[in-house]
Structure formats: C-alpha cells, structure tokens
Amino acid sequence: MIIQYLSDFNCPYSYIGLNRVQTACDELNLDVEWEMKSFELEPKLTDSPINAIERYAIRNGLSIKDAEREINEIEQIARNEGLNMNYRNMQLASSKDAHRLVKYAERNYPNSTHKLILKIFESNFIKNENISDHRVLIKIAASCEMDEEEISEFIKRDSLRIEVDLDIDEAISSGINTTPYYFINYNDERLIVPGVFEKESFKIAFEDLISGEMKNKTFL
Template sequence: MKIIHLSDFNCPYSYIGLNRITNACSELNLDVEWEMVSFELEPDIKSMSTIDRFAIKNGLSIKDARREIENIEKIAEDEGLNISYDMILRSSKDAHRLVKYVQNKNHPASQELIFKIFESNLVKNENIADHEILIGIAVSCGLDGDEIRELLKSDLLKIEVDLDMDEAISNGITTIPYYFIENNGERLIVPGVFEKESFKIAFKDLLSGEMKDRTFI
C-alpha cells in the first residue's frame, strides 16, 4: 500500500492527520510506502505570528484568533501531540526541499524526518527556515550533514516544490491535509483530517474490496 499525503509543516492539521493515519496503519499492521507532497500554506511568508495571520486570513479579532489557536492545541493534545501553535510562522519551503530530496533517495528515515520537522516547528517552535535547524534534524535521522548543507545552500528542488502545489490546485485541491491511498491499482481519496477509527474503516473497506466510491467521506 502507498499513502501520498499533501501536507505543510506550518499546518497543525497536517501533523494531527499524519499522526492519526500513521497510528491507524500501525494498529492494522499495514505495510505502507509513504510519500509527502508539498503544499505550502504560506509560500510567501517571511515571519508572522499565527495569531495575526489567523486574524487577517479569517477576518477575526485577535481575541477570536487566539481562541481558534487554543482549540487547535486542544485537539492536538487529545492526540498526544503537545503543539504550541501560538508561534511565529516562517517559510517551510526549505523543509519541503529537504524532505523531497530525502524521499527521492528512498532513504528509510524519510518518515522519521517528516515527524521530526513537524515536532521542531509546532512543538518546539524552532525556526525551520534556519538551515542549521534542518541540518541538525537531518543528522539526527542518520543523514550526512555536509550533504544536506550543500542541498540547502543551492536552489535544488525549489521549482519541484512549487510545482507540487500548482498541480494540486489545478486538480481542485485547495485545503490540506489531503490523502491518496493506493492499493493493487485502486486509489482512495481522503480529503481532510479524519478520526483514526475512520481511517481504519477506510483501509479495511479498501483492502476487502468493499469500497464503493473512490472518495471516502
């Protein structure tokens, strides 16, 4: 089985959803090949607080924006994720380039790398636009620090990261996370963050051949 997920490291729901679907696969003992496809929610952002961004983007007061962020943190807490989303948003492009580079090499630590970048950004509130932060994470996953430094100093895979999002939008995808689950020539589309048990039902139906539609809702 292969699971392709459109996600962004600045998106707490991407982190929550990946945690849920990973746990569902683990509980069902599924053998999964994972692929993350980049979808930058804030491709042009340099530095802005999540509260200010929520207020501007959703037409909320600062008070209401803070309440929305607290609600997200509570959802994550219930999943065992200690997200601190009252933070500074920074560009995730280089983090996406790093993941794409490692995935292209079929490195076994790709999934570990993705989770550690999410944790660095959303739990520890580290600056994932900082190359030294990304290099440190990569090294902790067994990757060569000098190799990753050269990657990040270059423009390698910047176009590919942008094209990922362009292709998604051209296919009508405007929100994330978004999942494509492929098994024996069948593809199941799961739009959005589902509960772990719902993911498990979808997997069981797909594997049993009982899935009637190509989109699970």
C-alpha cells in the same frame, strides 16, 4: 499500501492528520510506503518569523481574541491525539526549504524520509523552532541519520525548488487549494480523503479498501 498526502509544515491539521493516519496504520499493522506532496499554504512567507496568532487572525478575518480561542481549540485537539502542540508560540516562517529537504531525502535517503517529516512537524509545532533556519533543518536531518555536511551543502543551494512548486501547481490544477489531502492506493484501488477525519474513520477506510468492501458502499 501507498499513501500519498498533500501537506504543509505550517498547517496544524496536516500534523494532526498525519499523526492519525500513522496511528491507524500502526494499529492495523499495515506495511505502508509514504510519499509527501508539497503544498505551501503561504508561499510568500519569508525566513523572518512572524506571530502565529496575529497571522491566523488576519488570514481568517478574525479578531485576536477569536484567533486565540480557535488556536486553543486546535491545540486541545492535538493534545487529545498525544501531540503537545504549542501553536500559539510557533515561529511562523517559510516552509519552502523544509519541503526542498524532504524532496532531497526522498531521492537520497528514502528510508529516513518519513522520520524526517515527523521531526520537522515536531520542531515547528512542539519545539517552536524556526524551520526556515538552515541550522535547524541540518540538525533535524542529522538526527535522521543523514550526512550533516552533505545536507548543509544541499540546503545552501536553491535546487528542488521547482519540484516543490510543481506539486503545488498540480494540486491547484486538480481543484485542491488546502491541506491535508490523502491519496490511499491499494492494488488497483484508490481512495481520496480530503481533510482530517478521525483515526477510527481512517481505520475503517483502510480495512474496507483491503477487503474490497469499498466498492460496495460510499465512504467519506
């Protein structure tokens, strides 16, 4: 099974959704090939972190109080999934270089890429590190058995930026303007799942796709 997913490291639902999909696959003992498609929700963010609650309020047209309430609800959903998310205190900054690093890993360290992605999410939402900081990204890469000096040289350059932007352009041209999105491929069948569904719903979808039942009913 090949699972492609459109995701952003600054999107809490991308983290929650990936965790649910991963858990569903593990519980079904599925052999999965993962591929992340980049989609920066806020490409104009800089390397200088801003307050997550204030930005959430502005982006969604909410008061600070309502933004805090909604962020608290998101954090609780994540905790129910086993993710000790601290969204309110995250250092919200550009995710561009993190996406570039994933593109590099896919080409040069394919066996470490999925682990790298999970660790970047953890760094951002749980450890509240600034993922636009090159030192943070190099540290994460090194923890995934990637050559520290090699990654340091890569991250200084601006390479693979176009590839990140092309992912976004392709998604927008297909009418997609948010994350996450999942494209689940099995043999000649493809299931597209927009948004975050419950783990059990993902499991049912995977089982139906494998058994061929997906052809006989509408799901999701």
